[in-house]
Amino acid sequence: MSKQKQLALRKAVAPFEGSSTKDSIKQLINTIPPFFLSWYAAYLSLGVSYWLTLLCAVLTSGFVIRIFIIFHDCCHQSFLKSKKWNKILGTISGIITLFPYEKWKREHSIHHATSSNLNKRGTGDIWILTVDEYIASSFWQRFVYRMYRNPVVMFGIGPFYLFLISNRFNRKGARGKERTNTYFINLSVLFIYGLLAWSIGWQNFLLVQAPIVFIAGALGIWLFYVQHQFEDSYFEDEEQWDYIKAAIDGSSYYKLPKVLQWITGNIGFHHVHHLSPKVPNYNLEKVHEASMPLQAATTITISSSLRALRFRLWDSENKTFVSFKEIKSRIRQAKAEMRQNTTTSHIQEK
Secondary structure, X not given: OOHHHHHHHHHXXXXXXXXXXXXXXXXXXXXXXXXXXXXXXXXXXXXXXXXXXXXXXXXXXXXXXXXXXXXXXXXXXXXXXXXXXXXXHHHHHHHHHOOOHHHHHHHHHHXXXXXXXXXXXXXXXXXXXXXXXXXXXXXXXXXXXXXXXXXXXXXXXXXXXXXXXXXXXXOOOOOHHHHHHHHHHHHHHHHHHHHHHHHHXXXXXXHHHHHHHHHHHHHHHHHHHHOOOOOOOOXXXXXXXOHXXXXXXXXXXXXXXXXXXXXXXXXXEHHHHHHXXXXXXXXXXXXHHHOHHHXXXXXXXXXXXXXXXHOOEEEOOOOXXXXXXXXXXXXXXXXXXXXXXXXXXHHHHO
């Protein structure tokens, strides 16, 4: 894309940047109270049928995802006009969703600044190896990577690891503000969970909260996974990497049914979000509809997104994701070359 087209694209996005107090308050009203009501309904349903409880838990987890989108916008300072109130609301929504505001804000900012850059992977991203990196890895490194990329691990164990471990501890060298915010959120979660367990019984609390946390976490990881890992995604080395291309070509438009689009806070318009994080979630669709170049972004649906489950490695040579099965011959060839080089070196030594 030429510089002139990039400038025109940014100009088209600009009117939609910045929050609307009216729209933000409206979203808070149609998200926060329904979350508490559906959680309470899940608790009341324990006396009727646990299947009904699980049904209520699915509904509640949808509102948890929607609250996370509000948290996410607060991290980008795009939900409210005041930096102070973005932090306050971000911390409150972080307590509900079990995410540390300052810690995640930093990591997510790095993700936006480095998305699709092969030389700057590792912060705020899902672990991705290139084919060449995987072939050059040791047996143990390959085993760990294969376990990490296994759907059972990523979407089954992943939510509990994210909420109970990753989100609960600060990184080494974290600044005081970041540490304090994480400690405050952790203590708040402990207090609220303890109060609820004391009020309704710890068994009842776990029967309600555990499935909500798991479902919301698994769906959240899935959304993040498919929005950057699709067949013709964009990844480049630092020298060729381009922010605009990373946003439009490296982020998908996840076309969801309207109900799911509402629950996920329009985050399916991920290409728009990466182009301009300043656009609040309730304006993402408007930007997409107003710009022809953005409508040309890769569109995936629920059915087509399921193919992403077989994507394991990035093939830098062919610019596409591949499965482990697809590179078996290349691994055998690499091993054969390694044995040949070893044999040659032994002969030369003799």
